[in-house]
Amino acid sequence: xxxxxxxxxxxKRAETLPANNxxxxxxxxxxxxxxxxxDQITKIWAVDFLTLNGSVxxxxxxxxxxxxxxxxxxxxxxxxxxxYYLATSLVILAFVIYYIFANRTNRMIAYPLALIAGGxxxxxxxxxxxxxxxxxxxxxxxxxNLFGYSLERWWTFNIADAAISCSILFLLIxxxxxxxxxxxxxxxETNPDVDKISSLNIN
Numbered sequence: 001x002x003x004x005x006x007x008x009x010x011x012k013r014a015e016t017l018p019a020n021n022x023x024x025x026x027x028x029x030x031x032x033x034x035x036x037x038x039d040q041i042t043k044i045w046a047v048d049f050l051t052l053n054g055s056v057x058x059x060x061x062x063x064x065x066x067x068x069x070x071x072x073x074x075x076x077x078x079x080x081x082x083x084y085y086l087a088t089s090l091v092i093l094a095f096v097i098y099y100i101f102a103n104r105t106n107r108m109i110a111y112p113l114a115l116i117a118g119g120x121x122x123x124x125x126x127x128x129x130x131x132x133x134x135x136x137x138x139x140x141x142x143x144x145n146l147f148g149y150s151l152e153r154w155w156t157f158n159i160a161d162a163a164i165s166c167s168i169l170f171l172l173i174x175x176x177x178x179x180x181x182x183x184x185x186x187x188x189e190t191n192p193d194v195d196k197i198s199s200l201n202i203n
Contacts, residue, residue: 024104028114035118039159040125046136046158055138066138068156071131074164086127093120108174112167119167122160134158 050056050067057064072078073085096117103109126133135156157165 021104024110025101027107028100028104028110028117031111031114032118032121035115035160035163036121036125039119039122039163042159043122043126043134043136047134050136062140064138064140065136066156068135068138069130070133070135070156074155074157074161082127082131086124089120089124089127093117093124096120109171112170115163115167119160119162119164122158122163135161137162 046065046067050065055064055066071082079085096113100110100113100117103113123133135158137158138156139154141154
């Protein structure tokens with residue numbers, strides 16, 4: 001009887017694992033779908049509206065809507081033809097989806113990665129459909145003058161790019177904060193009497 005009860009518990013646990021996996025992947029999947037849909041809808045609108053009206057000022061020259069067809073990559077890069085960027089995007093997307101699945105129970109990792117995946121899918125759809133990416137958000141951030149390189153206006157981007165960039169920035173900041181916190185905790189563990197000594201000196 002105990003053996004039967006044990007095997008029954010194992011079978012029940014095995015049944016709940018797939019359900020938990022699906023539940024953990026639900027929100028990342030919705031994030032990917034939402035970013036892709038919003039990105040594609042705004043691009044369709046940008047093509048229809050800006051083709052007829054040209055560049056439109058929202059907040060003067062600081063924020064404008066300007067339709068650009070980008071055959072290269074992010075940040076104005078041009079390492080090869082559009083097919084090169086399509087192939088690399090598909091490879092990167094596969095890795096991102098794998099890490100989403102591997103970290104599906106960690107929202108701080110899975111959700112930003114889902115935003116990156118959604119942005120990648122949005123731009124991949126463009127490259128498959130018209131062999132280039134539709135950019136339309138034109139912002140004038142600070143000028144860059146570094147080692148002979150000059151940039152007076154930021155690169156035009158889209159919702160997919162914004163989702164990718166913000167998520168990467170969030171992950172980098174999270175990694176730095178986590179590393180700083182862990183190093184602090186290790187330092188406190190190796191010096192347990194620091195607070196006692198400090199209090200003695202004060203008294």
